[in-house]
Amino acid sequence: MIEVTGLTKRFGPAAAVDDLSFQVPPGRITGFLGPNGAGKTTTMRLILGLDRPTAGHALVGGVPYRSMRRPLTHVGALLDATAVQGGRRAEQHLRWLARSNGISPRSIGSLLELVGLGDVGRKRIGGFSLGMKQRLGMAAALLGDPEVLLLDEPTNGLDPEGIRWTRGLLKSLAAEGRTVLVSSHLMSEMALTADHLIILARGRLLADAGVADLVRPGVSLEDVFMRVIAGGER
Numbered sequence: 502m503i504e505v506t507g508l509t510k511r512f513g514p515a516a517a518v519d520d521l522s523f524q525v526p527p528g529r530i531t532g533f534l535g536p537n538g539a540g541k542t543t544t545m546r547l548i549l550g551l552d553r554p555t556a557g558h559a560l561v562g563g564v565p566y567r568s569m570r571r572p573l574t575h576v577g578a579l580l581d582a583t584a585v586q587g588g589r590r591a592e593q594h595l596r597w598l599a600r601s602n603g604i605s606p607r608s609i610g611s612l613l614e615l616v617g618l619g620d621v622g623r624k625r626i627g628g629f630s631l632g633m634k635q636r637l638g639m640a641a642a643l644l645g646d647p648e649v650l651l652l653d654e655p656t657n658g659l660d661p662e663g664i665r666w667t668r669g670l671l672k673s674l675a676a677e678g679r680t681v682l683v684s685s686h687l688m689s690e691m692a693l694t695a696d697h698l699i700i701l702a703r704g705r706l707l708a709d710a711g712v713a714d715l716v717r718p719g720v721s722l723e724d725v726f727m728r729v730i731a732g733g734e735r
């Protein structure tokens with residue numbers, strides 16, 4: 502469970518996240534939507550303790566992320582898949598992450614297989630495509646077998662097979678009772694993947710509702726999104 506309460510982050514006079522409150526319960530996929538600059542990444546960074554809020558707080562499993570001793574065993578995150586040291590080999594990168602969180606490296610081989618990087622585990626990350634880095638980022642997020650996953654545009658750069666694979670993976674993770682918060686700009690993909698949606702604009706919450714309640718025959722998620730955003734800007 503992720504709980505966000507009155508969360509606010511100002512960069513100078515502008516609020517990137519503005520008095521935001523929502524909950525992400527386990528056992529379903531929650532899509533996190535909003536136009537460019539809506540505050541999705543900033544919200545995820547605040548949940549992960551990478552930025553300090555101006556006001557409010559975010560809890561994961563009832564505690565602040567920063568208070569977790571071995572955070573990767575509770576929360577798996579994929580924020581910026583390109584923020585990895587290009588000189589490291591994929592396997593080495595996961596080994597380093599595992600060691601820093603007291604996680605056994607035993608699962609690294611099978612994780613690389615799972616994300617489709619089984620053949621390139623010994624290759625340097627610098628030579629990876631964006632899609633391959635996303636796959637590696639997903640392996641890193643799953644390394645600690647966490648109950649909560651925060652994924653910022655995980656399908657960015659993935660090919661159609663990779664997008665479909667990600668959808669199946671997220672569905673199985675949610676079906677196992679994990680909490681899954683995933684941002685995306687791909688409305689048709691979100692309509693297929695998410696059970697529930699949180700929609701933001703200008704750092705404010707505009708909608709927090711089930712996909713089935715929003716999308717109806719003849720009304721696509723893209724239509725709903727445009728309408729919600731237009732309403733929020735009036």
Ligand SMILES: Nc1ncnc2c1ncn2[C@@H]1O[C@H](COP(=O)(O)OP(=O)(O)OP(=O)(O)O)[C@@H](O)[C@H]1O
Pocket residue numbers: 512516517535536537538539540541542543544
């Ligand atoms: N470190 C920072 N310093 C100043 N402004 C920032 C910083 N980080 C984010 N912002 C601003 O906060 C706002 C929200 O940005 P954020 O990246 O959270 O949006 P987003 O919804 O993730 O956007 P996108 O869909 O484009 O990735 C933007 O106006 C952005 O310019």
